[in-house]
Amino acid sequence: MTPEELVDLILHESFTPTSAMRYLRLLKERVSDKLFQATEEAGQSEYQLASVREKQWLDNLPIDLFNRFNQNSLHNIFTRAEENIKSIQPLIIFLAFELPETEISTLGAYLRQDFGSHFLIELRINPYLIAGAAFSWKGIYKDYSLQQKISDNHQAILKVLEEYRHKK
Template structure:
C-alpha cells in the first residue's frame, strides 16, 4: 500500500491533483478489469500521459479482487498525509506545482508532503501558509497591515 502511494506521490504535489489522479487511475483500472470496449474515459492527454508514466509493475499490484480495498486504504492514507495549506491569488499550473511542491518537501523534510492549494484574492504579491494549524501570511498585505499607521502618516504629510 505504501509503495503504491509513494509511486503516485512521486510527481503529485497538490491535494486536488492527488484526488484527480486517484479518480482517473481507479476509472482506468475498473475499465480494464470490468469495463467493456464501448466504455470511454473522460481523460485529458495530460491524464493519459500520467497513467502511461506509471511503471509496469505498478499495475500488477491491482487485481479484480483487491482493487476496491486498495482504493479504500489509499483514501484513508491520504487523510493522514502531512498537508501544507497554501493560499495563493492564482491557480498554479503543473509546472508551478512541481516547483513549489519540490521546495516545500525539501524545506519541511517530508517526502510525502501534499499542498492544499486555496485561492485568496485578497492577498497581495505573496502567499499565506497554514502548517499544523498555524497561519502565517507572507504576502505584501500582511506587511501593509503591520505598518498601516506609518503608511497613513506618510500619505498625510504629502496631502497637506
C-alpha cells in the same frame, strides 16, 4: 503492490489532495479496466475528464505495474491508499491568484525538499492578499502576504504620504 507503494506512486505526481485523489481514481479505473477487461467506452469516463498531463502519466505507466494488482486486492489497496492520502494533513496556502499546474508542481517539489515526499499542499484563492501567501497549518493561520506587510507598516506608509503631501 502495497497501499504505501501506491501512495508513493500517486504522490510522486501530485502535490495536492485533490489531484492525488484524481490520480488515484484514474489509476483505479485503468487497473479495473485491465483486470476486468472492461470495454474502451466504459473506462473512458474519468480518463476523458483528466488533464493532458494526467493522461500522459497514465498512458506512460509501465505495463508491469498493472500486473501487480489482482482482482481481490484491488479494492483494498486503493481504499487504504485513499485513506492514507486523506490522513495527510496538507499545508493550506492562500494565494492571490490561481497557480498554473506546473507552478503547483514546482512549489510542491520545493516544499517536499524540507517536509518530505508525502507533503501535500492545498491552494486557496484570496485576492485580498495582493501578492505573496498566507498559510494555515494545523489549524493556525498566519499571513505573510503583501497585504499583511502593508497593514504592519500602516503608520510608516501614512508618514511617507504625509511627508509627500507637505512637500506638495
